[in-house]
Amino acid sequence: MDIQQQILQLRDALNQHNYNYYVLDKPVISDYDFDQKLKELQALEDAHPEFADAYSPTKRVGGEITKNFNTVVHEYRMYSLDNSYSKEDLLDWETRVKKAIDGDLQFVCELKYDGASISLTYEDGVLSKAVTRGDGVQGDDVTANIKTIRSVPLRLKGDYPPKFDIRGEIVLPFDGFHKMNEERIEIGEEPYRNPRNTASGSLKLQDSAEVAKRPLECLLYNITGTNLNISTQFEGLEKAREWGFKVPQATILTNSIAEVLKFIEYWNVHRHELPYETDGVVVKINDLYQQDELGYTAKAPRWAIAYKFKAEQVSTRLNDITYQVGRTGAITPVANLEPVELAGTTVKRASLHNADQIEKLDIREGDEVFVEKGGEIIPKIIAVDFSKRPEYSQPTQYIENCPECGTSLVRSPGEAQHYCPNYNGCQPQIVGRIQHFISRKAMDIEGLGGETVALLVKENLINDYSDLYTLTKAQVIPLERMAEKSADNLINGIAASKNIPFERVLYALGIRYVGETVAKKLAKHYKNIEKLSLATILELVTVDEIGIRIAESVVDFFSAERNISIIQRLKDFGVQLEISSEQLANQTNKLGAKAFVVSGVFESVSRDELKKLIEDNGGKVASSISSKTSYIIAGDNMGPSKRTKAEQLKIPIITEYDFLNLIE
Template sequence: MNTGEKIKALREELHHHNHLYYVLDKPEISDYDFDQKLKELQKLEEAHPEFHDDNSPTLRVGGAVTKNFATVTHEHRMYSLDNSYSKEDLENWEKRIRKQVDGEVNYTCELKYDGASISLTYVKGEFKQAVTRGDGFKGDDVTNNVRTIRSVPLKLKGDYPEKFEIGGEIVLPYEGFAHLNAARVEAGEEPYANPRNTASGSLKLQDSSEVAKRPLDCLLYGLKGHKLGLKTQYESLEKARSWGFKVPDEAILAKDLSEVLKYINYWDVHRHDLPYETDGVVVKVNDLHQQEELGHTAKSPRWAMAYKFQAEQVTTHLNKITYQVGRTGAITPVANLEPVQLGGTVVKRASLHNADQIQKLDVREGDEVYVEKGGEIIPKIIGVNFKQRDPNSKPTEYITECPECGTELIRNEGEAQHYCPNFNGCPPQVIGRIQHFISRKAMDVEGLGGETVALLVNEGLIGNYADLYELKKEQILPLERMAEKSADNLIQGIENSKNIPFERVLFALGIRYVGETVAKKLANHFKNIEALEKASKEELEKIDEIGERIAESVVEFFSSEENVKNVERLKGYGLQLAISAEKLANQTVKLKGQTFVVSGVFSMPRNDLKKMIEDNAGKVSGSISSKTSYVIAGENMGPSKHAKAENLGIPIISEEDFLRMLK
């Protein structure tokens, strides 16, 4: 056996033993024997660098240093999940599913592990890249750090596809967390607060050899890619396991909702026996074709639901109620609490939501309150211990003036929150709007963060988002913690944002109630900002899914002289305030007024078909009704959908018929 063959054989042997130990928990050799083989391989690799391999088992110990983690656009967006907390929530979700898909619906149930979401890319069976979830569209490249996690396979086995991604969770087992904290305490350092945050923080350590010392684990559950040849979620879990991934064995296939609830009830009790933190169950429609039919909302897949276990609850003292002002002027009351441990973190503040909530719970300063951390990131107060209330306490009087600028607050009829109407003069609103403008889903200005925005406003260098485009390097260099390179990056980031497409610029403007989906709809309908500015409330309400509240908000935004002036300035600086000529060239009004239901499997990805409908002014609907113009039928179209279309007299056309229609 020559040297190259010996190195290859040793690597394969070590990959095999690594998988047996860290994934299957069935070691065949001792730790000593494994270490001896690893040392032998290290010596051979050092003597023969021509046989270097990024995925060699010797690189598990780390050593690469990453100063700045590159931002990577996800090829397949990482969505968040909708949460449910009761049997009724799941039943309502199932009703919505049955309206949209045909035939029997089965479910996979998987435990929801509490860790850091990750997406791994494999090409030709080799580990290529690891990217954090980030905002779902973009994340950080943490490949060097994830390569040190022993349960992440560096080379796959079996009939894996040419290229695919797999999503999962980086977790820190309780035992490893305890050992890590024991070592920190012994070294005189502060112990870490909880496993989840420690796992997440580990991924961003600059030295991968430090990550290698942490007993991180990687549990995987979601395959993504084109033409993977899989039919169900459960099959995809079994396939991933056979290729070498650590897929939790607790996942089951449930034939109906009663089996789903049985699974939930079992793990609500037995989750404490698991080696990892888990806070619920993820229920998914098992059939991948049905998943595709159901699609996604702007934030979440319609085919999955996270059932959250009952939240932990504690009592503590409410010291003071303060008030925060958001970017839209909305006032949020906040309870400042005596610090208390809750769900692995120290809680000092909790949301009180609005004046009605304070009145409903009769919450007062000085009360002993019950605090819960459910599906929300910010804990909330859910009740008061009236037995311990001071008899001299007085009901909370909600503020009448803005705590930041002193302007009298308003509360619109039918709305729960109070607002500060000082749109252009209230500092938190000004700062919040600019922070929204530069955020990832909006203008995505690299090199500029929320704290720097606040600094720029407080230093009087900017007063609105249009001012960003007049900033000069010499103005920002004197700012605190602003080095030459940082200043260059900030100015370049602002310049690059001029290429962001119209619908995202529209979202960035911060018009109340105009989120990502609405901004896209408005951009596609009006094509440019001038047409949108001139639109009346009645015109806006005629657009599909644009209601009275959104229409009023858009009209109100453009009735402000200050807003119109800022939009004109943005236009002058070269921002994209119209759909590009290239995109317009692919758009027509051929399908205007027509509604399509897309059902079945097609030669092109279903989303491409839907985009073609929308690009030609048509509407895509998930369910057949008397308002449906055409059903585009692919292979495996459900029989009940077919029958419903025929009963309603709706034309059923093929993919080829549709393409001819466009020509």
Template sequence: MDVEKKINQLREELQQHNYNYYVLDKPEISDYDFDIKLKELQELEEKHPEFADENSPTQRVGGAVTKSFATVVHEFRMYSLSNSYSKEELEDWEKRVKKLVDGKVEYVCELKYDGASISLTYENGQLVRAVTRGDGIQGDDVTNNVKTIRSVPLKLKGDFPEKFHIRGEIVLPYEGFAKMNAERVEAGEEPYANPRNTASGSLKLQDSAEVAKRPLDCLLYNITGENINIKSQFESLQKAREWGFKVPDESELKTSTSAVMDYVNYWDVHRHDLPYETDGVVVKVNSFHQQDELGYTAKSPRWAMAYKFKAEQESTKLNKITYQVGRTGAITPVANLEPVQLAGTVVKRASLHNADQIEKLDIREGDTVFVEKGGEIIPKIVGVDFTKRDPDSKLTKYAQTCPECDTELIRNEGEAAHYCPNYNGCPPQINGRIQHYISRKAMDIEGLGGETVNLLVSEKLIANYADLYTLKKEDVLPLERMADKSAENLINGIEKSKEIPFERVLFALGIRYVGETVAKKLAKHYKNIDALEAASEEDLIAIDEIGERIAWSVADFFASEENRRIVERLKNYGLQMQISAEKLANQTNILEGNTFVISGVFEKVSRNELKKMIEDNGGKVSGSISSKTNYLLAGENMGPSKLAKAEKLGTNLISEDQFLKMLK
């Protein structure tokens, strides 16, 4: 047999044995025989590098070293899920779903595994990229590390699409985690806190050979891409199994939320029998067509809901209440606790939210309190054990002055939080604003992190984000742990941020209540910073979906002479302070004042493209028909109830072709 044929034969055999062992859990040969075959393949590949294949089974052992992980923009955004904690919340979600789609609705129930989210990209049946969730818009390329995970197929089998993405969770099974910790303790090292954080941290290890030593697993649950020819979520899970992915068998198809609750109640008890950490159930509308109809909010899909199992709760002593200052000046009270083990981690601090919450629960220093860790990452205090209260305890008096700059705090009418009004002189606000400015979703300045910002501020090299653009390499080189290359990367990263588009610059400014979505809306409406700066509160309120609170905050930001001066400096340093000519060329106002509802399947343009075209031309897209709807854009298989409602309200019904003619 010639060498190439032998190499290919061994690769196929090993891939099949790997699949049998790690995905099906049905090994057909011993570990020893597997290792002998793997060694034979390694030797042949070393002697014949002309037959190298980056997806060979020999690559599973790792060896590639990644010094810094490249940032990759997700082709399809990775949304987070909305959470529910009761049957009533789930039923409310079902009502919203049935209001927006026609026909019978089926639900897929899947266990919610607690690990590190990952997106795998396959082209022509081969793994080409693995990217962490990151902020949902972009993540880190961790391909070398993910290739070492045995349950991730490097090559697929069957009738897979030419290109697609599959999302899932990298997890660390309890058994493997316990073994790892036993070895660490024996070696005199600190044990890891919990499987989830250990799995997440493993993906960012520089040496993939170290990752290969960890018993990580990968459970897949979501296929996305263009032209994948799959009609439902349940079908997609079956297809993924056929192609070689490890897809949990616990998923079930249900026809009502009462059946969903039976599934939830069963797994709330039996989840402890599983080999992995789970913290709830994900419920998805099964039909992909109905998923398209439902669409997304700014943060989450409308067609999915996470039902979280009851949070873990412990009691401990509250030693002291301290106060933190955020970048907007908002004051957050923090409970400093006697350390307590909760949901796999040691908890020493918990959020107290605001003065109202402290008063409502009558929380006092010295109390024994109940601490809970549910859907939130930060633990919270949910009550006080009054049977253990010291009779001499004193009522909590909320802070009157800023803990950082001693300025008297204010509380606006109708708001829960207290604020420090010393916007340009309070250190945590200065630091926080700059850290927000450089963050991933904002200016994404490579080479600049939170610690470096703190150093730059404390060394008085910068006092606001505009000062970043005056920095020189020789300014930053003397900083602690700043090497020549790091200093160069930092200065280059700052320079590159001048290419960031206007809507992200606007978000980066850190105006209160102006998140990503609002920033896009304002950028699109005003086109440039000068027009926005000149806008009055009344002008801003007149914009669709801009409320009084946002309008006041934007007007208040630009009323400050200091803020206007900083914005002017940013403009002079060459930042993008207007929508690019290229983007403007694709935008008009010809649909302004018109609201569209999109329903059905379209031939020439996808639903997402239609939505973008409407918004780019000044129109608005709504999920449901009302008296404010001007047009129902109807495709094939449109639901009869939408049609009936449109006819009843006298809404204009237009086809895909008619819509495209409107734009011409």
């Protein structure tokens, strides 16, 4: 046998053994024998570099150094999931689904593993890219580190699509986590707190050889792409297994919510027997066509929901209450607790939300309180153990002045929170607004983090976000932990942010109640900042989905002279404060705010392209039929109940070609 043939056979054998061990959990050779074969392959590859292969099993040991993780935009957005906590929540979700789509429903139940979300891209059967979830729109490229995880196939087998993304969770099994901690304690290091955070942190280690030492696993649960030749979620999972992915076996296909509830009930008890952390069950509509019909909200798919297991609870002492000031001036009371272990982490603080919550629970300093993690993420106090209340306990008196600047607090009628009105002089508000401005979903300024913003404000180098554009390298390089390369990145990142589109700049301004979705609607309607700044409350509430509270907030923002001055400076610095000419060229108002429901399968354009055409021409995409629907664009396989409802409401049903004629 020649050397090349020997190398290829060893690679095939080792890949199969990797698959048997890490995916099937059914090893057929000992660890020693595996290591001997790996050493043999390594020696042959070292002696014959002409037969090198970037996807060889020998590359699993890592060694690639990544100084900076590049930000990558997801080709297909990674959405969050809506949460449910009761049977009633699930039944309500099922009712909403049945109203929106026709036909029988099947549900896929998957365990919700608590790890770090990842998106893997495969092209021609080879792993080409691995990107963290990030904010759902974009994440960090961690391909070098992911390649070291043995349960991630570097090459696929079988009949796979030419290109697709597959989403999953990077997890650290309990056994591996405990072994890592034993080793750390032995050498005098602090143990890691919990498997989830350790798994997440592992993905951002600069040396992939260090990642390779950690017993991480990758559990896959969703295939995304076009022309996949897959019709259901369950079929997709079965195919993923055939291609070589580790897909959890606990997943089942059910025909009713009653069966879903049985699955939840079983795993609520037996999840503690699993080798990984789990915090709930994900329920998905099985049929991908029905998923497509249901679509998405701004944040989550309508075709899936997460059922969260009841949160773990502990009791501990509330030592004292302090108060934090947010970027909008909102005051948040914080309970400082005697440290206590909860769901794998040490909890020292919990939000008390507002004065009403403190009064409702009658929370006082010195109380023994019950703490749980809301959704097993954010600690919160749920009750007081009155039997242990100190004898001379006094009711909590909510503060009257800002803890940072001393200004008298205000609380508007109908508002739950107190606010510090010192908008321009209260430092946490100033820092918070600038931190929001630079955040990923806003201006996404590379090289500038929250701590650096606080330092720049402290050193009086900036007082508002327009000051960022006056910074020079000479000003920032003396700052703590600021090297020459970091200073260059910061200044270049600020310059690059001038190309961020208007809708994100509008969100970045931090106008109260103006989130991402509202910012998009306002930008699309008013086209530039000048027109928006002159809008009245009455004009604003005529814009789709803009209510009185948002309208009042927008008018208040633009009535402040300082805000107008800051916006003028941003404009002078070249920040995008209007929709670009390219975007405007593709937009019309031909549809005059008419509402369209898109249903069925289309020939000449995809469903997503249809929706974009509706919005680009001034129309509105609705998810369900109502008396406010102007047209239904019907393709093949439109549900009979939708057709019946449209006929009852006398709503015109048009084809995709009728619609394209409408906008020509």
